Amino acid sequence: MVCSEYRYRRPRTAEEKLRRSEAFLAEAQILSRVGSFSWLVETDEIRWSEQLYRIFEFELGLPVTLDLIGSRVHPEDLPLMSDMIEKAHRGVSDFACEHRLLMPDHSVKYLHLIARGSRDNQGRKEYIGAIQDVTQRRLSEEALGRARSELAKVARVTSLGVLTASIAHEVNQPLSGIVTNASTCLRMLSADPPNVDGARETARRTIRDGNRASDVITRLRTLYSKKDLVSESMDLNEAAREVTSLSLGDLQRNRVILRHELAEDLPPVSGDRVQLQQVILNLVRNASDAMSAVDDRPRELLIRTERDEGDRVRLSVKDAGAGFKPEATERLFEAFYTTKSDGMGIGLSIGRSIIEAHHGRLWATANHGPEGAFGATFSFSIPSRRESVADVEAPANQTDPATGAAA
Amino acid sequence: MTSTQERIAIHRSLVAVVDDDESVRESLPDLLKEFGFATSTFSSAEVFLASDCLHETRCLILDVGMPGMTGPELQQELIRRRQNIPIIFITADRDKTICARLLEQGAVGCLFKPFSDTALLEALNAALRVS
Numbered sequence: 402m403v404c405s406e407y408r409y410r411r412p413r414t415a416e417e418k419l420r421r422s423e424a425f426l427a428e429a430q431i432l433s434r435v436g437s438f439s440w441l442v443e444t445d446e447i448r449w450s451e452q453l454y455r456i457f458e459f460e461l462g463l464p465v466t467l468d469l470i471g472s473r474v475h476p477e478d479l480p481l482m483s484d485m486i487e488k489a490h491r492g493v494s495d496f497a498c499e500h501r502l503l504m505p506d507h508s509v510k511y512l513h514l515i516a517r518g519s520r521d522n523q524g525r526k527e528y529i530g531a532i533q534d535v536t537q538r539r540l541s542e543e544a545l546g547r548a549r550s551e552l553a554k555v556a557r558v559t560s561l562g563v564l565t566a567s568i569a570h571e572v573n574q575p576l577s578g579i580v581t582n583a584s585t586c587l588r589m590l591s592a593d594p595p596n597v598d599g600a601r602e603t604a605r606r607t608i609r610d611g612n613r614a615s616d617v618i619t620r621l622r623t624l625y626s627k628k629d630l631v632s633e634s635m636d637l638n639e640a641a642r643e644v645t646s647l648s649l650g651d652l653q654r655n656r657v658i659l660r661h662e663l664a665e666d667l668p669p670v671s672g673d674r675v676q677l678q679q680v681i682l683n684l685v686r687n688a689s690d691a692m693s694a695v696d697d698r699p700r701e702l703l704i705r706t707e708r709d710e711g712d713r714v715r716l717s718v719k720d721a722g723a724g725f726k727p728e729a730t731e732r733l734f735e736a737f738y739t740t741k742s743d744g745m746g747i748g749l750s751i752g753r754s755i756i757e758a759h760h761g762r763l764w765a766t767a768n769h770g771p772e773g774a775f776g777a778t779f780s781f782s783i784p785s786r787r788e789s790v791a792d793v794e795a796p797a798n799q800t801d802p803a804t805g806a807a808a
Numbered sequence: 809m810t811s812t813q814e815r816i817a818i819h820r821s822l823v824a825v826v827d828d829d830e831s832v833r834e835s836l837p838d839l840l841k842e843f844g845f846a847t848s849t850f851s852s853a854e855v856f857l858a859s860d861c862l863h864e865t866r867c868l869i870l871d872v873g874m875p876g877m878t879g880p881e882l883q884q885e886l887i888r889r890r891q892n893i894p895i896i897f898i899t900a901d902r903d904k905t906i907c908a909r910l911l912e913q914g915a916v917g918c919l920f921k922p923f924s925d926t927a928l929l930e931a932l933n934a935a936l937r938v939s
Contacts, residue, residue, distance in 0.1 A: 570873070573900035577921035578831030584925035585839040592842075603838060610831050 434534040442526045475501035494518040511539040571617045578610035638663040644681045662705040668785035683748040684718040691722025709782045717780035756781045820846040821866035828874045853877035867935040872899035894935035
């Protein structure tokens with residue numbers, strides 16, 4: 402009894418085992434996005450695993466031919482495919498390649514194929530291989546590449562030396578004309594007899610070169626103007642963290658103690674990430690520079706984000722530096738106003754135009770507090786994402802229905 | 809060469825200005841004339857090399873950064889051609905290391921734009937002493 406039952410169950414267990422192993426394999430293929438195939442080169446008999454049908458998005462059981470495969474292969478990769486087939490016929494034993502599929506919905510899949518050549522039991526050349534759908538990996542690699550180039554862009558701006566050098570070059574050219582013209586003008590006027598006509602001409606050129614210098618700044622400001630804004634939903638906390646991690650080296654060198662107070666419930670804002678990060682970076686650098694001569698107190702730099710009134714988000718950068726006199730408050734944002742010996746005085750001016758292009762404002766306050774009145778706080782406040790969307794529906798410069806004039 | 813032209817060549821030494829920036833090409837010649845020099849301006853190193861002025865130039869005021877042949881490249885080319893023209897470099901980039909290198913290569917002066925008339929005159933006097 403026991404024995405017969407044993408005999409009876411044994412084959413069933415083997416079949417079960419096989420089924421289970423097949424199920425395992427199928428599951429593994431789904432999980433790993435790998436399909437397998439075999440290809441008899443002489444007769445072009447191709448067999449696919451279920452997962453391969455899923456990857457190619459063909460109906461299960463559809464007879465697979467090279468033509469059918471070709472209909473899915475990305476047109477740009479078809480030469481690759483025919484090259485591969487040709488090599489297979491010539492008898493190159495193993496091959497691997499990466500190619501794309503163009504799906505009916507125009508999406509693109511990236512596949513990695515590896516195949517090994519062998520002979521079947523009748524001695525015919527056969528390839529057995531696996532195809533992995535690596536679309537996810539490729540897409541994340543691409544996203545990584547994009548993030549990296551964006552970071553590189555930020556890093557380029559980070560090297561403010563490069564930026565100021567190129568601006569200095571642009572501005573020094575017309576300045577050179579101004580100084581030379583003015584010198585010539587003075588010499589012509591002090592000649593005996595004075596060359597008034599010549600002086601008049603050089604004075605005119607002085608004015609023109611002055612305007613040229615100011616055009617350079619205008620061009621620079623339009624670089625950051627509204628029309629160039631790439632608007633995306635972004636988290637200011639994350640943007641601030643990225644900027645501080647980029648400047649950590651500089652901050653440490655300057656013995657700055659960095660503190661974050663980032664609001665946890667901060668709503669996203671809508672804006673150009675790179676530009677807003679430039680503003681934050683500029684504020685952080687200014688704050689750090691402002692403390693470079695401070696030795697009698699900690700060089701503390703505080704970055705704070707918070708919800709602001711009217712559905713806005715505020716970011717402030719507080720330093721413990723020399724601060725500024727109240728009468729200088731507005732001048733701080735003027736182009737070429739600087740308190741640094743090696744500064745250009747354009748960072749805050751550009752920063753303000755960026756923030757204004759984001760429907761926000763950028764301002765400075767002198768610090769007051771129980772710990773003393775050291776340093777300054779620079780803040781900007783921009784609408785959160787929800788308000789910005791409403792903004793698009795109802796533009797800010799609406800016309801006043803009563804007067805027909807711009808509000 | 810007539811005797812009048814000879815006198816001009818000696819008393820009003822020719823100072824050539826090579827700069828791609830128009831405001832420099834417009835403003836410098838007037839100042840140089842005020843100093844008493846004859847001048848000629850060129851928008852690129854190539855144009856200067858191709859001109860007849862090459863052999864008459866007593867001093868060259870040369871911009872460092874120019875599209876095409878740069879100032880330092882023109883300096884090397886003149887050395888190669890054994891054209892011993894004293895050079896005063898002018899540059900909008902405040903890079904002291906480049907200046908030091910150019911002076912090492914034989915330049916008489918290196919002025920950062922914008923430069924004063926007195927600084928220019930000093931450099932010119934030094935250049936003409938050399939030549």
